[in-house]
């Protein structure tokens with residue numbers, strides 16, 4: 001059985017983004033492939049998603065607010081062959097455990113386009129609930145659609 005774990009991002013890992021962007025038209029799924037303040041802000045953490053010892057994607061928590069104990073989750077798997085095998089759900093559980101321990105975050109937010117049903121199912125499996133539907137607006141792939149804000153709150 002292959003094992004999923006998270007590895008802290010190192011600057012040289014950024015070359016992987018070129019590889020993954022050749023394999024996936026990410027404009028269909030998401031606007032950002034890195035935290036919005038990547039490289040400048042201090043309020044995020046980012047990890048590679050490792051399948052055994054092979055990087056298959058990235059996951060991050062951004063806009064971390066220590067007082068509110070909240071943060072915004074983002075992720076992608078850059079190897080389409082590995083979509084739909086449960087690795088996204090496992091990665092979210094791992095990131096949440098890490099963020100609870102390292103930052104005390106208990107309130108996890110994310111947003112997702114309504115047509116990205118694979119992602120929505122993954123997020124619901126990982127304990128997220130839809131809070132509101134927003135839009136519609138035009139996205140980076142030219143599509144016009146609604147999107148959802150979702151939350152997972154620890155009790």
Ligand SMILES: CC(C)(COP(=O)(O)OP(=O)(O)OC[C@H]1O[C@@H](n2cnc3c(N)ncnc32)[C@H](O)[C@@H]1OP(=O)(O)O)[C@@H](O)C(=O)NCCC(=O)NCCS
Pocket residue numbers: 029030057075076077078082083084085086087088089090111112113116117118119121122125
């Ligand atoms: C979104 C993403 C991270 C989810 O990770 P994943 O490993 O594929 O997700 P999981 O396998 O844990 O869960 C996906 C679920 O959707 C189902 N699914 C797969 N393809 C689907 C499709 N085309 N339509 C609807 N559901 C689908 C899977 O069967 C699975 O459900 P199940 O466990 O009940 O069978 C990954 O698919 C991805 O990187 N996609 C492209 C980029 C992206 O969308 N990023 C998120 C932006 S918000």
